[in-house]
Amino acid sequence: xxxxxxxxxxxxxxxxxLSQLLEYEGYEVRAEASGAGGIAAYEQFRPQLVxxxxxxxxxxxxxxxxxxxxxxxxxxxxxxSGHATIQNAVEATQGGAYDIMEKPLDTDRILxxxxxxxxxxxxxxENARLREVVEQKYEIVxxxxxxxALIETIDRVAATDAxxxxxxxxxxxxxxxARALHRQSRRAAGPFVEVNCAAIPSELIESELFGxxxxxxxGAVQDRAGKFEQASGGTLFLDExxxxxxxxxxxxxxxxxxxxxxxxxxxxxxxxxxxxYYRLNVVPVVVPALRERRDDIPVLIQHFLDQFAPxxxxxxxxxRAAADRLAALEWPGNVRELxxxxxxxxxxxxxxxxTVADVERLVAARTPDGSSPGGLDACRxxxxxxxxxxxxxxxxxxxxxxxxxxxxxxxxxxxRSNLYKxxxxxxxAREQQ
Numbered sequence: 001x002x003x004x005x006x007x008x009x010x011x012x013x014x015x016x017x018l019s020q021l022l023e024y025e026g027y028e029v030r031a032e033a034s035g036a037g038g039i040a041a042y043e044q045f046r047p048q049l050v051x052x053x054x055x056x057x058x059x060x061x062x063x064x065x066x067x068x069x070x071x072x073x074x075x076x077x078x079x080x081s082g083h084a085t086i087q088n089a090v091e092a093t094q095g096g097a098y099d100i101m102e103k104p105l106d107t108d109r110i111l112x113x114x115x116x117x118x119x120x121x122x123x124x125x126e127n128a129r130l131r132e133v134v135e136q137k138y139e140i141v142x143x144x145x146x147x148x149a150l151i152e153t154i155d156r157v158a159a160t161d162a163x164x165x166x167x168x169x170x171x172x173x174x175x176x177x178a179r180a181l182h183r184q185s186r187r188a189a190g191p192f193v194e195v196n197c198a199a200i201p202s203e204l205i206e207s208e209l210f211g212x213x214x215x216x217x218x219g220a221v222q223d224r225a226g227k228f229e230q231a232s233g234g235t236l237f238l239d240e241x242x243x244x245x246x247x248x249x250x251x252x253x254x255x256x257x258x259x260x261x262x263x264x265x266x267x268x269x270x271x272x273x274x275x276x277y278y279r280l281n282v283v284p285v286v287v288p289a290l291r292e293r294r295d296d297i298p299v300l301i302q303h304f305l306d307q308f309a310p311x312x313x314x315x316x317x318x319x320r321a322a323a324d325r326l327a328a329l330e331w332p333g334n335v336r337e338l339x340x341x342x343x344x345x346x347x348x349x350x351x352x353x354x355t356v357a358d359v360e361r362l363v364a365a366r367t368p369d370g371s372s373p374g375g376l377d378a379c380r381x382x383x384x385x386x387x388x389x390x391x392x393x394x395x396x397x398x399x400x401x402x403x404x405x406x407x408x409x410x411x412x413x414x415x416r417s418n419l420y421k422x423x424x425x426x427x428x429a430r431e432q433q
Contacts, residue, residue, distance in 0.1 A: 003118060006045055007031040008038035008064065009053040009080065014103070018051060021107060025114075035059030039067050042075070049117050054081035054088055054100075062091055069096045074124070076117050080105065138179045141303045142296035146288040150177070157283050158184035165241075165280045166258035168287030171336030174258040175239065177287055181256060182235040190234025195227050197238055202245035209248065241280070242266055249273045252280075290334040297327040300335060304342040318345070318354040325359045361399040391426040394419075403430045 005027045007018045015031040022029045030045050032038045036059055038052065050068065054061040061079060068075050079092045079100040092100050098120070099113055140151060157164060158181045166174045175194070182192045200208050211226030227236060235256055238244070242261035244252070250273065257280050266272035290297070301323050309316050322345075331337050341363055349358040394408075401407040405423070409416040422428075 003049070004028045004030070004045060004047040005114075006038060006041055006047040006050045008033075008035065008041075008050065008056075008061075010034060010056040011053070014053070014080070014105070018105070018110075021110065022114075025111070035061065035064035035067075038064055039071065042068055042071060048076065048121055049098075049114070050075060050077045052077050052079055052097075054079055054092070055083075062088075062095060065092065065095045065097060076121060078113060078117065138176050139303075140173065140176050140180055141300055142293055143299060144293040144295045146293040147296060150285070150287065151180075153285055154180050154184065157181060157285065159186075160283075161186075163280055163282040164256045164285055165263075165277075165283070166256070166285045166287060167263075168258075168260065169289050169334055170260050171334035172287040172289055173335050174260075174287050175237070177285055178235070178237045178239075178256055178258060182237075185235065187234050191231055192235050192237065193227050193231035194237045194239060196240060198240035198243040202247070205245055205248045209252070242272060246271070246273065249276045252276060290331045290338065294327070297331075297338065298323055300338055301326060301342055304339050305346070308343050308346045316352055318342075319356065321356045322354045322359050325356050326363070329363070361402070387426075390422070391428070394422055394426065395428055398423075398428065398430075 003026075005022050007015055007022075007029060009015050009018070009031075010033050012033075015033065019029045019031050030041055030047070032041050035056055038050070042050065052061050052064060052068075056064075059067075061081075065077055065079070068077060073096075075096070076098045077096070079088075079097045080103060081088055081100065082103040089100050098117055101109060101113065140147065140154075142148075154177060164178075164181060166177050168174050178194075179192060182188060195208060197205065207224070207226070209226050209228055211224050211229055214222050238252070238257040240259055240261075241252075241257035242259035242263055261272075263272050263277050263281075267274050267277060301318065305318060326338070326341070333340075345354045345358055345362055348362050349355070351358075397408050397412060398405075401411060405419055406416055409419040412419070
C-alpha cells in the first residue's frame with residue numbers, strides 16, 4: 001500500500017530535500033509552504049504522516065499542529081525545528097506530536113523516525129482491524145421481537161451506571177449482552193474484565209477478585225492486583241456468578257453479572273445470599289432462549305456462514321432447503337450449539353454448498369419435537385426399543401461413512417454380510433441427494 005507523507009515547511013530547501021529523500025524511499029509526497037496550506041492539503045491528501053516545521057511565517061507549527069489534531073485526532077505529526085527548545089518539545093508533545101527533530105535534519109534519524117512512526121501506524125491499523133473482528137464476533141444477531149426488546153433494554157441500561165444481572169440458559173449469549181452493555185457505556189474506553197466464577201476454585205475466588213500481597217498465603221510469590229482493580233474505569237463481568245462461594249459473595253458490591261441458574265431457587269437452598277441478589281439485581285436482563293426466537297435461526301445461520309466461510313472451509317454457502325432443515329430442529333444448546341453445527345457443516349461438507357444430505361449426514365439424527373432418534377420414545381416393549389435403537393445406530397454410522405458398507409462394517413468390527421442383513425432387515429436406504 002502506498003504511504004502518503006505531507007511536508008509543511010516555509011523553507012524551499014527543506015521541502016525539496018525531504019521530498020527527494022522520501023520519494024526515493026518509495027513514499028508519495030506532497031509539500032506545502034504554510035500552515036494554512038498544510039491544513040488544506042491534509043483534508044484532500046489524507047497523509048499517513050506529516051513533517052511539520054515549528055517556526056513559520058503566519059500560522060506557526062504549533063498552531064498548525066493543534067488544528068491538524070482537531071481535524072484528525074489520530075494524525076501522526078513529526079515536528080521539525082531549527083532551534084528547538086525544551087518548551088517547544090513540551091508544547092509539541094502536549095499538542096499530540098509523535099516526535100520532534102532538530103535542523104539540520106539527519107538522514108539516518110529521519111529514516112529511523114519514519115520507520116518507527118509507520119510501524120506505530122501499522123500497529124494501530126491492526127488493532128482497529130482486530131477490534132472490528134472482535135465486535136463482529138460479539139454482535140447480537142436477530143430481528144425477532146425478543147431480540148429487538150433485548151437490544152432496546154441494552155440501549156437504555158448502557159447509558160447508566162446501574163448494576164446489571166443477566167440471566168439466561170447456557171448458550172443464549174449472555175456474554176454478548178455484557179459486552180454490548182460495556183461497548184455502549186461511558187466506560188467503553190476502559191477495560192472489559194471477565195471472571196468465570198465457575199472455573200475458579202472457591203478458595204481462590206477472593207484472591208482473584210480482590211488481589212493479594214506477596215506472602216499472604218502459600219504460593220503468593222508477588223503482589224497481584226485483583227479483577228476489581230484491573231477493571232477500574234471499565235466493566236467487571238462476573239460470569240456464572242451463581243457459582244461464587246458464599247465466603248466471597250458479601251464482598252461483591254458493584255458488578256455486571258451473569259448466571260444460568262435460577263437465583264431465587266439458589267437463595268431458597270441457601271447457596272446464594274439474598275442481600276447480594278438484591279444488590280446485583282438493580283436491572284435484570286433476561287436473554288431469550290433460541291426456541292423463543294425461532295424466526296432468528298435463518299438470520300443466525302447466514303451470520304455464521306459469513307463468519308466461517310473466509311477461514312478456508314471447502315463449503316462456501318448453504319442451500320435454502322438445508323437451512324430450513326436446520327431451522328426445523330430443536331436447539332437445547334441455543335445459539336452456541338447452532339453456531340458449532342454450522343461450523344462443522346462448513347468444514348465437513350464436500351461440495352460448494354451445504355446440502356440437506358449434508359445436514360442429515362453430519363448433524364446427529366434429531367426430530368423437531370426433541371424425541372429420541374428412530375422413534376425410541378414410542379417403543380412399547382424392550383424388544384421394540386432394541387430394534388429401533390439398532391436401526392438408528394446403523395443409520396447414523398452408514399451416513400458417517402457415506403453409505404460405504406465395507407467401511408461401515410470395518411468401523412463397527414462387524415462382518416460385511418451381517419451388516420447387509422441388518423440393512424435389509426431394517427429397510428435402510430440411502431436418502432436422495
